[in-house]
Amino acid sequence: MPAEHHVDPQLLDALALEVARSSAAALEASHELLAHYGDTGSAPTQRAVNTLIQHAADTLRALTDSFDDISAELQRSGQRG
Secondary structure (H helix, E strand, C coil), X not given: CCCCCCCCHHHHHHHHHHHHHHHHXXXXXXXXXXXXXCCCCCHHHHHHHHHHHHHHXXXXXXXXXXXXXXXXXXXXXXXXX
């Protein structure tokens, strides 16, 4: 039977806060990305740029969701500890 690990609940809370800050930064980055791209003047190039930017923003939003899940789990673990 493996030994049970005890982690300081304050450490988990601090880590949860940092993960939440990372989540907010990733979400802000996705908004910035979508707000600051220009017109290329070429329809095929513009479609490619739009697709690339949309995929990058989607990835940042998915990262935000993951950070939110991790932060919530850390907070729950800290409360149980």
